[in-house]
Amino acid sequence: MSQEPRTYCLLLFLFLIHGVASHGVADSRQDLPPLLQKMAEEIIDGSYLNALLDLIQFQSSHVWTADLSHRVVAYLNSRNVAFTIPSLQAVMENHLEQCLYQPWKLLEDLRGTDAQQFRTAMKCLLEDKKDRLELDDITVDLGEIRKQALQSPGVNRSLFLITLERCFQVLNPLECVEILGRVLRGSSGHFLQPDITERLPRDLREDAFKNLSVVFKDLYDQTSAHSQRAVYSWMTGILQTSSNGTDDSVSWVSAENLWILGRYMVHLSFEEIMNISPTEIGLFISYDNATKQLDTVYDITPELAQAFLERISSSNFDVRNTSTIHRLGLLVCFYDDLELLDAAVAQVLLHQMIKCSHLRGFQAGVQKLKADLLEIATENQTLNETLGSLSDAVVGLTHSQLESLCPEAVHGAISTLNQVSGWAKSQVIILSAKYLAHEKVMEAGDTASGIVEIQGAFFKEVSLFDLWREPGFNSTVLKEKELRRSQALFLFELLSKTTRRPEELLSAGQLVKGVMCSHIEAMSVDSFLAHFQYFENNFSLLSPYQINCLAWKYWEVSRSSMPPFLLATLPARYLASVPASQCVPFLISLGKSQLDSLVLDSHKKNSVLKKVQQCLNDSVADEFTVDILGNLLCHLPAAVIHRGVSPRAWATALHSLRDCLDLSPQQKVAVRLRLLEQHGLPQNWTAETTKDLGPFLVLFSGDELSSVATKFPDILQQTASKMAGTLPPKEFLQAVFESVRNSSEESPTSDRSPGCHGVSAPSSNDIIKLAEANACWAPEGLLCLGEDAFLRSVELLGAVRSFSPAQLRTLKEKAVQVWDTPSYWREYHLVSLGRIVLALTESELEQLDLSSIDTVASLSQQTEWTPGQAKSILQGFLEDSGYSVQDLKSFHLVGLGATLCAMNITEISLIKISEFRVVVARIGTLLCSTHVLAEFKRKAEVVFGGPTEWSSSVLQELGTIAAGLSKEELRMLDKDLMPYFQPSAIKCLPDEIFKELSAEQIAFLGPENAAAVTPAQRRQLSMLQLQSLQQALDGAKTRSWLDAPPSASPTRTPASLSPPGAWVSQGLGLGCPLLVLMPRLVW
Template identity: 60%
Template sequence: KTEFNESTSWVSAENLRILGRYMVHLSLEEILRISLNEIRLFISFDNATKQLDTVYDITPELAQAFLERINSSGFDMRNTSTIYRLGLLVCFYDDMEQMDAAVARALLHQMIKCNQLRGYQAEVQKLKSQLLSIAMQNQTLNDILGSLSDAVVGLTSSQLESLSPEAVHNAIATLNQVTGWAKSQVMILSSKYVSSEKVLSFHNVSQMGALVTGVSTQSLYSMDPKELSQVIRGATSQYLSDLLPAQQQGILRKIAASGDFSSSVTDIQGAFFKEISLSDLWKQTGYNSSMMKEKELRRSQALYLYELLSKKSSPVDLLSTGQLVKGVTCRHIESMGTDLFLNTYKFFEKNLHLLSPYQVNCLAWKFWKVSNASIPPFLLLVLPTEYLEYVSGPLCVPFIESLGKTELPLLNPSLHKRNAVLQKIQECLNGSIADEYDVDLLGNLICHLPPAFLHGKVSLKATASALQQLKLCQQLSHQQKTEIKYRLLELYGSPSNWTAETSLDVGPFIALLSKGELNILAEKFPDTILQIAKTVGPISSAEELLSTVFESLSTANTEPPLTRPDCLGTRAPSSAEIIKLAEANVFWSVQELKCIDAETFDKSVELLGTVSGFNSSQRIALKEKAKEVWGSLPEWKSYHIVSLGHIALALTEHEIEELDLHSVDTISVLSQQTEWTLTQARSILQGFLEDSGQTISTLKSFDLVGLGALLCALNSTEITSIKTAEFSAAVARIGLLVCSTPVLRQFKMMTESVFGAAASWNGSVLQEIGTIAGGLNEDELKAFDKNLMPYFQPIAIRRIPPEIFQALSPEQIANLGPENAAMVTRSQRERLNAAQLQSLQLALDGARTSTPETQNGASTTQALQTPAP
C-alpha cells in the first residue's frame, strides 16, 4: 500500500461533508491522501451515514480506498456501530479473515441497501453469499433464518427445501419484507408456510407480504369467501396485481360463486378489478360513479359501465373518475352541448393515455366543430393531413410541445400522414435544432426525425442534450443510428480517449461502436461496459457489445480449467459470471454449459431461464444438466419446472408426459412461453388433465386462464365441452390468444352461448372477446352495424381471414377508426376493391365519417339480455 504525503491534501472532513454524494468524483490518489484525523472526524459526524447512503454510483476501487482509510484511522471495522456508519461502502467490505457469525449478520443487515448501487450486483451477491456461510457457522439454517435479512434470496432451492415449516413461520416477519425473490423460491417458502395450516385464513395470508404470490391457486380457491373478500381489501391487496392471472381468477370465482359478490365489487380495487368478466358485471346492480375512482377498467367494462351510469350521473361525475373515460363513445361526445364539452375537455386531456386513437379522433372533430379557433394544436394531428396547414406561426411552439408530451403514437396510422407531420415539425423548427430549448420542446418527437435532419440540422450546441434525449427512444432505424454514431464521435472524440464517465454518458449507444473500439473500452473500464450491457435488451440489438462483454469477462477469469474427465480443460461458468452476463450468457458453448457444477446450476437456473437468445442445443444441454442435478423427471417438483423459464422449451413430448403437471400454477408459467410446438402443447394439456384427474368439462375458469395459449391446441369437440359459465368468466383472457382460425370459430360459437347470437353483440361485447371476433363468418361480419367497427380490438382485425375480411362494405371499412385501419394486413388489403381501399385510406387519415352514431350504437345497455348460465 502506498503512503502518500498526507500534508498536501485539500480534502478535509468539512470539504467531504460539502461534497456530499459528489465525493465519488475524487480520484483514488486524493482519497488515499486524506489525513487520518480528517477521515476520523468525517465518520464521527452525525450525518456521515446519511451521506454515505447516497453514493450509489461509487466504484469498488474508490469504496475500498475509503474503507482502508477509515480502518487506518482507528475505527474498529467489526464494531456494529461502525458498520452502521459505513452507508453504501458496506457493499464493498472485504475483510473476512476470522470474522464471527454476529458480525456477518450485522453486515448482512446493512447490506439490504446495496440494491441501490448502480451496478456491481454480482459482486454484492458474492459478498452476501460469503457472509451467509459465515453467519451459518455452527448453526442450522432453521435457527437463524429470520436473522439473515435479504441475503435469504441467495439460498438455493435445495437449502429452502430443507427448512422446517416452523422455521418459516417464525421468520415470516423478515421474509415478507424481502424483495427480489425468484418465483421458485416464493413457491417453496409459501408452501412451507401454508403446510402447517389446514385452511388458509385472512390472518395468515396478511402475514405473507410478497410471498402471497406463491400460494397455489387451489389453496386460494379453497379459502372461505368472506376471508377472501377481506384479503382483497387488506394490506396484502398491494401484491394482488403480482399474482398470475389464474390465481386472480381463482379468488374472483370463489367470491362470485358465494353470493357475496355485489358487496365485493365495490371493494375490489386497482388492477384486480380488470379481471372481473363482463357477464359478471351484468349480473350486479348498485354501481355509482364514485366507486370507480380506485379501479382500473378494461375497455369492455368501461363501455358498459359508462353507458349504464350515464343514465343517472352527469358527464362531469363520470369523467372525473379517470378510468371511465375509456368507455366514452363518439355518440356521447357528439351529444354534448358546446359549453359542457369545453368544460369537460380537461378530463380528456388529463387522461389522454387512456383514450384510444378512435376516441381522440372523435374529440378532435368535436373540438373543430364547436371552436376551431381554440382547438389544442396536437388534435390537428389526428385529423386528415390538410388540417396541418392550420399550424403555423404562434401555433408552432404549442403544437410541438403538446405533441412531445402526449406521446401520441406518431407512427400510427399511415405513412404519408407521418411524413407530413414530420415535415411540419421541421418547418416549425425553422429547419434546425438550435439549442437545448429546442431539444426540450421536442421531447420524444426527436425519435422520429429523419436521419438527414439529425445529420445536418442539429447544432453543436444542442448535440449533447439531443443525444441524451435520443437515448430514451425505443425504436431507432439503422440510418438514424448511423447518424447518431457520427454525432457521438464529433462530440466526444475517438473512443480510445474516453473516460468511464464518457462511456456512461454515451450509455446504450456504445453498441454502435465497432468491435475494435468496444474492445478498447472493455479493457479500460470492464465494470462500466458490463453495467451498460445489462440495459441494452435482447441480443439482436447489440450482438457486438454483448460478445465483447463476454470475451472481456472470460479473459479476466483466472480460475483453472476443470479436471473432470468429461470436462477436461473446459472452463465452467460461475454463478457470479452468469449474474454479470445476463443476456450475454448466450455466448457460452454447449460444452461449457454441460460442465456447470450442480451448486452453480441450482443457484443460476432461474437466471439462465430468462435468457431469450439460447439456441436449441444450448437449451438441451441445460435441460440435461437439470436432470443430472434434480434427478429423473417424475421426481421434479413444481418449482423445478417453473424455474426453467425458456429452457423448458427443450422438453420433448415424451419428457413432458413424465412430469408431474397436476398444478395449474405450473401450467400457468409454462403457458407463458410462446414457442411451444403443437405436439408439445398437446402433451402439456394432456399431462395436466391426467395428473389433476380432470376432463375438459370439469375445468374451472381459473384452469382455462392458466392454460392460456395452450388452449389453442384444443380440438373442436373439446372446446364444445367447456362449461359455459366457466368460459364466460375467462372469455376476456381467452380473447388475448392468437389461435388458428378453426379454433377461433369454435370459441366464437361458445361466445354466442354466453352473449347471444353475434348479430346482437354490442361494442362492449366486441371489446371483451378480443381475437375471438376473428372467428366470425362472412355473413355475420357483413351484418354488423358500421358504428360497431371501431370496437373490434385491434388484435382481432389481424385475425380475420382475408377472404372473410373482403366481405366488409366500404361504409364498414371507413368506420374502422384509425387504429383498427392501421392493423389491416397486406394479405387482407390485397383482396379489397378500389372503393374499399379508398374507405381504408379515409379511416387511416381520421376522416370524418357520416352521421354521428345512432342509438343502436356501441354500448347500448342490453337490459333484457343477461348471459346464459
C-alpha cells in the same frame, strides 16, 4: 413563462385602451412620474418587456389611480404617437410571438434591461406568494407567470442563462442561487453542460456556495458524467481555496467538505481518500446525516469503497461494531473483513445489504459477499433458526436449502420474507407450499361485500359477466381500481345514465378508458371545453380512436383554441391549417406527446414529420430549438440528424437522443457518424465520454468496441445492465462477453464429465454480469457448467431471450444431469428453467408430472411452443390430474393458457359455460387457429347472446375470440362497433373473411384497428374498401358533424378564452388565462 409575453402585451394594450375609453385626450402638459415617463418612452420604442418591468416596479411602491392611465395617454399624445386599437393590437401580437416562441429573443430582451428592471424581473421569479398586479380594472396574475416561466421549453433556458450572466452582479448571491435552483430543477438538470461551470462565480459566500452545492447534488443522477466531473472540479476548487490548512501534508478533505460534496465524494481519487485524517473521517461518520449520504453513492467503485472503509477503520470507529455498520450506507456492499466474523455481525451486515440492489453494477460481487455472509450467519445454527434474520440474502438460498426448511420456520419468518424483493418464481412456489402446510388458508367465505370491494390490480380480473350482476357501483369506488377497457366501457355507459356531472366520471381514475365517441359528441360546447382538462390529464389511458374523437369535437366547436397536437390525429391535409407563424406552438404541443402512439399509420406519420421539417426549415439551429422539439427529436430524419443539427445544438440534442428507444437504422447511422466526427473512435474515449455515450455503444462494431471492453469493462457492463428487457445487437453482446471473460478470475470447470477437461465454463458471477450476453457461450461451455453454478443461476439463464435452439437443448441436458430425468422434476424446477423448457421434446413433456395446474401454468408462460408440444402439455395435464374437460374450473382454463389452442372442437364444446364466462377476457388474449376461435365464439354467444346483440364492451372483452365470426356474422355487425374490436382480433381474422366487411364498416375501424390490418388482408380488398381503410388510418370523421374545409376561418364561441389569431393557446397546456379582465372594462 409561456404566457408572460402575452401578458405584457395585453396588459399594456388594455391599459392604454382603458385610459382612452375613460378619459379621452388629455392635456399634454400634465406631468408624469419619471418611472412612468420612462415606461411610456419604452412603449414608443417597442421595448414592451422593459415597460412592463417599470410598471411592476412603480406599482410596488405607489398606489395606482385612475388618473395615471389618463396621464400616460396624454404623454404619448404629446409625443405625436397615434395608436389605433387594430394597429396597437397587431404590434403587441407580433411582439407576443417573438417573446413566447423565440426564447432567444426573450434572452436578448432581458439582456437589454437596466439593473433595476433586471432586479424586478428576478424578484418576480423569486417570490413564492401568488401575487397579482392590480391596476384599477386590470389584474395580472404574476404567480401564474412565474409558474409558467419555470415550465416552458426554451423560455426556461433563457432564464437560466440570464441568471448566470447577470444575477450575481445585481442581486444577493443567496437569491441568485435560489433562482438557479428553481430553473435547474425545472429542466431536470439537462442545462448543466460542462461549460456552464466556467460561468459560475468562484468567490461565492459560504452560505450561497453550500446552497448551490445542494442543488447540484439533487440533480446528480440527471447530469452527464462530463458535467458531473466539471461540477466536481468547481466545487473542489472552492473547497480547496477556502481550506484553512497551510500545511500541504494536511488533506483538504475535511469532514465538512465531505458533507458538502455529498454524492460527488465518489469523484475523489484513491489517494485523496487515503490521505483523509482519521479524526476527520471519524467526525464525518459520526454525523447524523452521514448514513443518508452514504446510502446514495450508487456509482461508487469497489476500490474507492474499500478505501473509505479502511480510513473509517483507522479512526476510533470499529467497522465490526453494530452501530458503525448501521452508518456505512452502501459501503457495506464492499465489506471485506470477514476473517473471524461472528454470526451476529454477519446477520447485521446482511440486513444492511438490502440497499445494495441500488448500486450501479458490481452485483456479482455483492451476491458473492451475501453468500459468504450467509454461510457465516448460519454457522452452528440451522437455517430454520436463522431464517427470519437473514434479510434479503434469503433470495440466495438454493432450492434444496428452501426444501429443507420446516413449515414452522417459514410461518414464523413470513413477515420478513414478505418484505424481501427479488424472489425467483420457483422460490416463491416452495415457500408458499411450506407456509400453507403450516396453516391452511381458508377460502373466502361470505362474498356479500361484493365485487365492489376488490382492490387495485385485482379488479382487472373480474369478468364482464360478473360486473353485469353487481349493482353497487359508483364513480367514487372506481377511482383506485385498474380497469380493462371492456370493463371501463361497460361501467362508463352504466354510470353515465345516472350521473349528470361529467367531471365525476372523467376524474374517476381509469374509468376514462370507457368514454365512447357518442359521449364526447353529446357534450355541449361549454361542457366539452370546461372538461377537456380531464381528457388531457389522462391521454396515456385513451386509445387512438378516443383521441381522434376528441380532435374532431374540438375542431367542430372551437378550433381557434384547439391543442395543435390533436391536428396530427385528423387527416393529413388538416396540417395545412397550421400557418407558418404558428409553427413553434405546433412543435411544442406535438413535442410533448408521444407521436408513435398518436399516429399509427407510417404514411400519415411521414406527413406529420414533413410538416415538422418544414417548420424547422430542415435544421435545428440551437439548443432552444431542441427544447421546443421535445420528443419530436426522436423522429427527425437521418439527414437532419447528420447535417441539420448545428454544432451549437448537438450537445443538447445528444442528451435527448439518449432517451430515444426506437431509432431507425438510418437514424442510428446518422448518430454514429456524428459521434465519430465529434469524439473519434471509441478507442480514444475517456471514461466520462464512455459513460455519457453508453446508450450509443450498440451502434459500433465489435472491433470498435473491443478497446472499450478492455479499458472500461465495468462501464460497458453497467451499460449492458441498463438495457435489460431489450435485445442489443450480437456484436455489442459479444463485446460485453469478452469484457467479462477478460476480467473474471479463470478457474477450471468443476464438472468432471467427459469432454469438459480444459473447457472454459461460466461461473455464477460471470452469468450475473453477462445477463443477455450469456447468449455468447458456446454450447459445450454451458454443458460443462458446474452444478453449483447452474443451481445458482438457472433462472437468469432461463430469462435469456437470445439463446439458440442448440444452446437451449444443451441447458436442458445440464438440467437432466443435475435434476435427473424430467419425470423427477417438480413445479419449481420448471419455473426456474424459463425458456429452457422449450427444448423439451414431446416425449419428455409426457414424462413430466403435470397433475398440478400450477405446474402447467408455469409452462404456459412460454409462448413459443409448437402445436405438438402444446398438445402434449394439455393431454399430460388431463391424464395426470384425472380431470375431464367438463371438470375444468376457471382457474384451470387460465392456467392452461396458450395450450387451450391445442384443444379440438369437441373438447371446447365440453367446457362449462359457468367457468368459461369468468375467463373470457383471458382466453381472448390467445392467438389460436381460426377453427378454435370459432368454437370459443359459439360459447361466447351462450353468455352474451348473438353477435347482433353485442355491445362495445362485449366486443372488447372477447378479444381474439371475435375473430371467430363467420362472414355472415361479420357483415351484420353494426358499423359503430368496429372501433371496439381489439387490434389482435383484426389481425386474427382470416383474409377471406376480413374482405367481407363493407366499405362503410372498414371506414369505421378507427386508426388503431386500421393499422392492425395485415398486408395479406389488404391484398384481398377492393379499391373502394382500400379507400375506406385509408380514411380510417387518416382518422377521417365518421360522424355527421360539420366538416368545414381546413382553410375555413376559425370558429369562435363564447366559451373560447383565446384572443383572435391565437388559436394555439390551449394547445400549450398553459392552464387558466393569466389576465383577468374585470366586468367594468369598456371595449
